[in-house]
Amino acid sequence: GMLRPGSSGLLTWSRCGEPSGSVNYRSFSDRVELSYRFNDEDETLRVPIRLSFTPCHIGGERAWFHCPACKRRCEVLCFGGRWPACRKCYRLPYQSQLEDQLGRLQRRHDKLEAMLWGDKRKWWRKSKRERLTNDWEHIGQQYDHAFVLAAANIIGPNELDKLLGPD
Numbered sequence: 001g002m003l004r005p006g007s008s009g010l011l012t013w014s015r016c017g018e019p020s021g022s023v024n025y026r027s028f029s030d031r032v033e034l035s036y037r038f039n040d041e042d043e044t045l046r047v048p049i050r051l052s053f054t055p056c057h058i059g060g061e062r063a064w065f066h067c068p069a070c071k072r073r074c075e076v077l078c079f080g081g082r083w084p085a086c087r088k089c090y091r092l093p094y095q096s097q098l099e100d101q102l103g104r105l106q107r108r109h110d111k112l113e114a115m116l117w118g119d120k121r122k123w124w125r126k127s128k129r130e131r132l133t134n135d136w137e138h139i140g141q142q143y144d145h146a147f148v149l150a151a152a153n154i155i156g157p158n159e160l161d162k163l164l165g166p167d
Contacts, residue, residue, distance in 0.1 A: 003051065003063050005029045021079075032065075038082045047084060049077065102150060105143040112136040 001007060008026040012019060023036040034047045050066040052073060064073045067086040080090035099107065116132055124132075 003027050003032065034084065045082070049084065101146050102143065105139055105146060109136065109139045109143055112139065 005028055010022055010024050012022040014020055023034050026033045031051055032049045035044055037044055047068060049068060052064050053061040055061050065077050067074055067089060069085040069089040072086055074086040077084040078087055078090055078092060112132055112135055116136060
């Protein structure tokens, strides 16, 4: 209801438990206006952010922000500096884009593990449970192999052979 025309309020956030910022907002039918101070300056900044709406398949509508910097339609605006902008303008990557091979394998392994031991598993067919279990085991083996290769790059293959022993 924050984007309903006529609504207004204060959003606050904290860092390490200490308040670190706040922004006042006021919604109109076609825009949201933000007002805030940047780095305790005397001047209050007022930024209008255009809104657009698209219909949803099951009824209702979805609100989109338009980035003040590039005018691109986006779901989230970030404060990476003095002005709000989209993640492309601030060149912010997604967490998954920062992962290496080990991180991607670990995330896939954890996701399958959560599925296999979650609440919905009792409704699965045996074939699906077996397929997911095989995938989970296979990804675990891939992770182990990638970990050994990464360790060999760090400590050297001869030292790794000493640690692992003869196999």
